[in-house]
Amino acid sequence: MSYKIHYFPVPGRAEVSRLCLSIGHIPYEDVHYTGATFPEAKPKFPFGQVPVLEFPDGKMLAQSGAIERYTAKLAGLYPEDPLQAAFADQAVFLLNDFNDLFTSTYNLPLEEKVKARQEILAGKGSEKLKMLEKLVASVGGKYLAGDKLSYADLALFVSFSTMTSGQYDGIPKDLLKDYPTLKAFRNKIASEPGVKAYYDRNSEGFRAAFKPDA
Numbered sequence: 248m249s250y251k252i253h254y255f256p257v258p259g260r261a262e263v264s265r266l267c268l269s270i271g272h273i274p275y276e277d278v279h280y281t282g283a284t285f286p287e288a289k290p291k292f293p294f295g296q297v298p299v300l301e302f303p304d305g306k307m308l309a310q311s312g313a314i315e316r317y318t319a320k321l322a323g324l325y326p327e328d329p330l331q332a333a334f335a336d337q338a339v340f341l342l343n344d345f346n347d348l349f350t351s352t353y354n355l356p357l358e359e360k361v362k363a364r365q366e367i368l369a370g371k372g373s374e375k376l377k378m379l380e381k382l383v384a385s386v387g388g389k390y391l392a393g394d395k396l397s398y399a400d401l402a403l404f405v406s407f408s409t410m411t412s413g414q415y416d417g418i419p420k421d422l423l424k425d426y427p428t429l430k431a432f433r434n435k436i437a438s439e440p441g442v443k444a445y446y447d448r449n450s451e452g453f454r455a456a457f458k459p460d461a
């Protein structure tokens with residue numbers, strides 16, 4: 248009996264938690280859904296959405312942010328020092344502000360989606376990217392909270408690998424060309440042994456963009 252992560256077969260909102268469990272050598276199983284199989288499973292989840300972490304005893308935890316923090320704590324990837332923990336959370340909440348800008352674009356028809364995303368990137372999106380770049384530069388491009396890897400580093404890595412995968416209409420693969428510190432940071436986290444090992448095992452689909460040299 249091990250943990251189960253219920254989600255779709257994409258990185259998305261489950262990937263940071265998968266990475267935490269994997270880096271922490273905590274056994275878990277991925278349970279994947281498709282558009283066709285999800286509706287039948289939906290009612291069994293606490294809030295009708297995924298990701299959901301299922302415990303060996305059948306208990307279920309929803310909300311990606313809660314699952315990330317829980318799995319990070321299990322794996323030693325959530326700082327024990329309260330201030331460092333707050334700095335890790337601060338980075339993740341700023342990243343969420345950036346990611347949330349795109350939420351309203353997901354279900355738009357292609358042409359409108361591309362236009363909306365380009366407008367976001369030209370405006371509020373670039374403001375947030377500049378802030379994220381400044382934040383990463385302020386820690387000397389090392390780790391976001393203290394002197395070791397935390398779930399916040401993984402969160403930035405996952406978001407920027409996803410965004411530069413070429414799979415998001417309207418978001419260019421060279422999104423980070425004007426943000427060299429963010430780009431170097433993404434590459435550095437991709438090269439962390441536990442992260443690299445995960446993508447050596449899981450390189451299907453757009454996870455090719457999660458490699459150090461992508």
Ligand SMILES: N[C@@H](CCC(=O)N[C@@H](CS)C(=O)NCC(=O)O)C(=O)O
Pocket residue numbers: 259260289295296297298309310311312
């Ligand atoms: N705030 C939630 C949002 C979860 C969410 O939007 N899940 C989507 C997939 S990314 C979902 O389950 N969609 C199917 C549905 O709502 O029926 C979280 O971060 O976990």
